[in-house]
Amino acid sequence: MAGKTEFDAGLTREAVIDAVREGGGEFGKRELARAMSLKGSDAKRALNDALAALTEDGTLTRSNSKTYSLPGALPAVCVVQLIGRDNDGELLAEPVRPDRHAPMIRLAPGEGAGGKGTPAIGIGDKALVRLALQEDGSYQARLIKKLGQSAHKLLCMLRKPQSGPFRLLPVDRRSRHELVPAKGEAEKAHDGDLVLCEIAKERRHGLKTARIVEVVGDASAPGAGSLIALYSHGVPQGFSETEQREADEAPTARQGKREDLRALPLITIDPDDAKDHDDAVWAAPDDDPKNPGGWQVIVAIADVAAYVTPGSALDRGAFKRGNSVYLPDRVVPMLPERLSNDLCSLREKEDRPCLAVRMVFDKSGNKRSHTFMRGWMRSAAKLSYTQAQDAIDGRDGGPANALLDDVLKPLWGAYFAAREARGRREPLEIDAPERRVRVGEDGQVIGVETRQRFDAHKLVEEFMIQANVCAAETLEQKRTPLIYRVHEPPSREKIDALSDFLPTVGMKWAKGNKVETGRFNQLLKQAKSSEHYETINVVVLRSQSQAVYDTENEGHFGLNLQRYAHFTSPIRRYADLTVHRALIRALGLGDDGQSDEERSRLTVIAEEITHAERRAMAAERDAVDRFIAAYLADKIGAEFAGRITGVTRFGCFVKLDETGADGLVPISRLGEERFEHDEKLHALVGLQTGSRYRLGMPVMVRIDEAQPVTGGLLLDMLTEAEKGERPSGRRRPKSGGPPNGRRSGKPWKKGRRR
Template identity: 75%
Template sequence: MSDLDPKLAGFTREGLVAAIKSGEGHFGKRELARALGLKGADQKRHLKEQLALLEDEGVVSRDNKKNYVLAGALPAVTVVVITGRDEHGELLAEPARADRGAPIIRLAPGEGAGGKGETAVGIGDKALVRLAEQEDGSYEARMLKKLGQSAHRILCVMRKPEKGYARLLPVDRRSRHELIPAKGEGEKAADGELVLCRIAKERRFGLKTAEIVEVLGDADSAGAGSVIALHAHGVPQGFSEAELQEVKAIKPASMGNRTDLRDLALITIDPDDAKDHDDAVWAAPDEDPSNKDGWVVMVAIADVAAYVQSGGSLDRGAYKRGNSVYLPDRVIPMLPERLSNDLCSLRELEERPCLAVRMVFDRNGSKKSHKFIRGWMKSAAKLAYTDAQDAIEGGGSNKAMALLDVVLRPLWGAYEALQKARAAREPLEIDAPERRVRVSESGEVLGVQVRERFDAHKLIEEFMIQANVCAAESLEKKRTPLIYRVHEQPSREKIDGLASFLPTVGFKWVRGEKPATGRFNKLLAQAKGTEHYETVNEVVLRSQSQAVYETDNAGHFGLNLDRYAHFTSPIRRYADLTVHRALIRALDLGNDGQSDEERSRLASIADEITQSERRAMAAERDAVDRFIALYLAERVGGEFDGRITGLTRFGAFVRLAETGADGLVPVSTLGHERFEHDEATHVLVGMESGGRYRLGMNVKVRIEEATPITGGLLLEMLTDPEPGPRPNRRNRGRGRPGHAPKRGGRPWKKGKRR
């Protein structure tokens, strides 16, 4: 490996990496300089440059305290959250502040079992542990201190067979071990009821006992999928008495010295079932002769800061929730209904306070200027996306057609200009269709459909992106701390994985090639129209980092923007509310802006709302899976087209084309030979015939089981494997520890929970 800059007195790259490793996640620049014996501004400046170089190469990264760690490495002592159990029953965990994909963490055998008078560690609990890296890259953890019981405990279904003992069946698919109700607990719930449990005592052998904390109702009732998802992920529900009293006492805002925007025909464009309206838009040709064919765009956002004061009960509750959660049959709002659906919602023909940004663009969509306004507006109309789109295409409702020339055509004209700038910017163009589960008022699943995306969606999206950029720019210009929306470029490890996979489907990525949105778009364009497009699209999506909230700006890779801050949805995202308050303070738009106390906590707020977002996304995804499993439970035995989206040593995951649901085909059911997983080529290979099931392969499957409680689907493969060369006879049958057995038994029998 090459040496570092000569000015670092002969210090080597290996030495710097070794120093970072020895710091075990506790060394920042100052500690590294001290450990390496570096003195003087010149040496420290070059150390900073070389650390930045190692970061760019993906060798090291920084945690939220600005300490350096080797990429993918974890500090020797860290806080973890217990997330489940492996196939051997050992507890699994992940870092409490895992912003990106973390390696596997297993508690050492017996750890967390609890002693006399001590409650065992359970799923959802936090613990301080000491980690030891294993040869396979995973970590073994030993308990140092238990930090707190889970807020949500373990969600189970009570089962009381006619013969035998009562059992508690965890609804989480990762929890394969049943529990026994502790003495006297079995009488608290009836057969088939959902219950929240707490481990009473872990035992080294046999089933664990549990106490019932709360009975939630019938597991087969309408809406049980949402109840399970919310409790399984610990999503806060309801509002405290203090919040309800505070919101009850709120008086509607008045115009005061706000800028009067009521003459502008601002309109809201939202989904047809939207109940809250964060944003309104307006556009017109720029009358400035120096900006020929340019456009003026106004984006007005609900002024939540006018009602939710920093440090109050409503503010603390919104911070705890972090964001609204959207499930198939209900919404768990961040703010009480009087705010989210009334005072803060930009209702049609009703006057509302707003925080607006006036943006000026040239004919090619490049922004020339912008200005933020504390305004007073009246929405001219509420339109659904479909209605606005139909009007532009000549067939909208009477209300939409009445707005066509004065309101809608100017909006589309400005959007066409912005499209030019967007094309030049080249944001990442991944195709990520969104499933929508249609549910009746009684809770019956009516069907599953993919949400259509029209130009109306893209118009609002692009206007919101531009407003978010303006927010970040204005706050940076005023040197005001803020929470950014950060999306870092893919890690080197993920790019290497992508480069290894692409040749198996006829594409390539040169190793060492720097990831860029334009390069990804070129790859997706090459795959478009081929049988491998969906697979390439998915592996590109999986290669991306997860977006986070941070106070240090690292840009937004996916949008290809240098700075970005969420500003446009303060009714449903706490991040946006913090940005509103920062703008109000920085631009002297009122006395209800960012407080000194809030400013001092921005880094911790960013961490918390990132975790809240993860929690909401997981709950939303799980609820959708459970509702779809409920929908498909009546079609067990039916045959469906699908595509293999994942391969492991225990089977193939298949996504059904009709619903987007994912199910498992166990490896032990694939024909009359043993199949082994080849990680390098992403295939399951038959050890006798050489037949292959590969990632992205189109297949037909039969539904064997659909379990609404867990959201799980068990499938049977009906498509024969693709032919391939027979494996080397010397390697046949050797397998690995824990490898799938030859055909002869199914991992789950029909009718049993899995």
């Protein structure tokens, strides 16, 4: 049921949706009827029909308590549990109800701080809050009532101090309060062990007590950084017995009616250490006389849908994980190894099922047509990016040299044409180098390096982008529901902030003009030769929205594409598997495509896998931080060059040039002068002299502390602040005032203001 279809008794779907939305996002059937002033059996029967239809097509979701809500929406008043803190120290929360997943919920500054005999609220507590939706889609919460402890688990390290009882130290560096093991709990683990805890008893004053519910392992053991990251972010690990059995017993796919592509020298090009191979590529000049100088390209993708069927244990497990998680020393796969590294992986010289798209481009890289097929292929070679690039550049590429003329040169020819079209399209070109932590066989870090990007990387990336576009276009043409990869343009607030900042570095942004990727690229190009390039690159990056999965197509701003879906990595992303199934159903390529049940849940699936992606990104980032902190732990006192990548009210963050590690210089370590955070300038500004530490400023720092367990680096600033004018309207602090970050002007004593 779609459009403005009306149900019996003149009840429209829009009226029901509006009533649910106005009710705070959630309603029971009885409350909904009352709010809509529906009386009589006919009207209530019509409401039942409307709710059933809206639930079936995914417009509304129905909870176990028989309430209806808009997907992703939260009611105005909600019970939450406190799960952590952001970089500013503000509390973060999530709904207690397990059937609810929402954007970030952040307590308003100062909320839950306690006072007048009321204990402060903290991580692990539950609270009743009033929510307000923010411009960026997150929620701000204001405390109504503290409800006590939740079952939220904290990952801690058990530590025996030189004097006194055992302590439980949270591994999340945003958690500032230690815990005390409840009576007898410390006997469950050893000094230095990582343990999962839950609050045992709430205290009005003093440290809270906690129970140890699981011993994870030794905090000093190799690989502890990954374990901490996985447990801290709740990343699902391992496979159920049913999943493993389904994978072990999965019959090998047969060719059947699949199109035989084995005569084509399709090849995989991946990182050196890749174990699974999602995609293969092939190109050749187009032999159509109507397309002189044109190219044909085939992108073949592992046919995971042939093995992971809707509703199976493998499918449920893959959905729960959402994606594979890549850490410095391990991969947490979305699918069991027999599928991810064997049956589904496009192994060299082995027959494999695939879902492929043949694309035809003209000599200028414009796509003329495309066709999807379910194929049967045999990879001609497994190449690394380095091997492919070396061969094309005339160096020794090992096995790639034998493929140079017949395989690699046509691929590069097609890529050069596609690159022309990409240049005309002008996707966003932000310089964001990726760091790689190299871990030895003993689990210890042996180095940190920036990943090099060759044309070989860009070639594969561009062909994958084109294949993803083809998938979205085909499903739209077939009117088949799908999950898009959506990247919305920057919000007005972020553009205003960018526009306000640029004049401080001698550049400008006209607010009235349309926001386009080309404008950002021109800005970055202008800044390339200036001392502020790093700063502007960071500010532009932070002005962008985060990409999400959604059933509503809002386009992909960063790639400058009207429609885009993820199709090319079904071994490691559940989103791609849903797109494969949609294509199979839409094109009649088999009976294992998108089911009616999956179709009705696409909105919920999109929200869940977006949440899983954010969870994986946070775990990957935290693991890298912890491994680098371990690498730097024996370099205390060493000096490093870096650049300020963030300024806050409590200090500045510095990224070290050598390792890419991020460390904090507390505001109290910036000298005798008092500094304050100026949001518009993206700087910490001295109130006496106007000197400043600004975003992007190159600095020298000394490592004062490196904590592998938390991933935190504490740095001392060695570089003097840049000269500047004292900001007008700001009072010079009186002599003898408090240190940085505290108010001045009145007598001050530790622990007390008068």
